[in-house]
Amino acid sequence: MKFTNHSLIAKGYNMGPYYGLIISVGFLRLMTIGAIKNRKNRDDIFVVAVCILTILLQSFRKNTVGIDLGMYIPGYELSGQLPWFSPVFNFEIGYRVFCKVLYMIGVSQQLFLGIVATICQSSVFMFIRKHSKFPAISIVIYLTFGLFTFSFSGLRQMIAFSIALFSYDFVEKKEWIPFCVIIGVASLFHTSVLVFLIVYPLYYWKFPKNTVIFMFPVFIFEILFGNMVVALMVTIYKQTDYQAENTGAYEAFLMYSLVWIAAELFMKYTNEYNAYRNYLLIGALVQGLGLYHSSVARVGYYFMFFICLVLPQTIADICKDDWKLRFCITSALVVCCFIFFNINTGSGYLNVSPYIPFWED
Structure with missing residues (x-):
């Protein structure tokens, strides 16, 4: 989706913040x-500090920074003013109740954005702190590879995702009942989060070593015939308002596919890292179909997030004890992050750029 607000284009794409x-x-x-x-104290303080800065950046944005806020801000007001459980747009009941409660206690529109930012970013940064051995690199990847940009716009889905992240501990403990309960709660904010249920079996699924060879034809098939698959899905679900179209997101599809291939070839095997690879593969496959439907690509965010954990660990496993090679590869990665972020977000994707603080007209 391209940025088309000409009054804001006249001011230039402000990516500085x-x-x-x-x-x-x-x-x-x-x-x-x-x-x-x-090291523990150092990482704790570092992650908390960056998390606070991220929350502040989102909280102080104008309510035009994020294309879906054109629906969410009026929806917040309607949810607060209408009787309990009244239908509002296509909002799920959990999200409507959430808005109703905040509205009743006098939360302003700006504070509402701040509360949502706090919920979503705190969950993501907490997960990164707990599961990443290289939190700084993981955070840079998170901030630049799409999900952070999406969090400015897709409020319901991002809240659902932030809740779903708390279910991951129960995957590791093999406690499927609390896992399902948490996903059920998350689905009250956005039903698409139900796809996260496959995280549980994928954690323990071991693909054969030659999976890379078999996946190449699948990736090529998605590029060539993904539009037909999406058109069939639209027909099956009778979504007449949606049509298959080329979204042009080839860079994202190529990026996730290549990272998965690199992880499959070089990342050391552990149950946890095996799970991350599996999730990233699903993310790449979904992104392949997302080339032809933006809503499909949004579902992929639930799995693409794990690139934040896969990519730093893959680099570490490739370099081993060669710190010079690790420095070079990490530096190249940071440059790539900036380039991708500038191409994706800097083009006006989801109206997240230019960044405009709430006090500016």
Whole structure:
């Protein structure tokens, strides 16, 4: 989706606040490394600091920064003003009740955006802190590879995703009942989160070593005939308002596919990392169909997120103890992150750029 608000285009694409946030990740990492010897305390302080900056950036944005806010802001007001459980747009009941409660206690539209940002970003950063051995790199990837940009716009789905992340601990513990309960709660905010249920079996699924060879034809098939698959899906579900169309998101599909292939070839095997690879494969496959339908691509965010954990660990496994090679590859990765972020978000995707603070007209 391209940015078309000509009044804002006249002001230029203001990406400065986003770049400032990303640069602050490196600055805070260097500061904490130099000042704090205990690694756990150092990582805790670092992640919390970046999380707070990220929340503030989202909280202080104008209610035009995020294309879906044109629906969510009026929807917040309607949910608060109408009787309990009244239908509002296509909002799920959990989200409507959430809005109703906040409206009743006097939460303004701006504070509402801040509360949503706090819920979503805190969950993501907490997950990264707990599961990533390289939180700084994981955070840079998260901020630049699509999901962060999406969180400015897709409020319901992002809340559902942030809730679903809490279910992951029960996957590791093989406790499927609380896992399903949490996903059920998340679905009250966005029903698409039900696809996250496959995270449980995929955690334990072991693909054969030659999976890469078999997946090449699948990827090629999606590129060539994905439009037919999407058109069939639309027909089956009788979604006459939706049609298959080329979204042009080839860069994202190529990126996720290549990262999965690299992880499959070089990442060391553990149950946890095997699960991350499996999730990333699903994300790549979904993104392949997302080339022909933006709604399909949005579902892929539930799985693409794990690239934040897969990519840093793959680099570490490739480089092993060669810190010079790791530095070079990591530096190249950061450059690629900036380039991808500039192409994706800087083009006006989801009206997230230009960034406009709420106090500006």
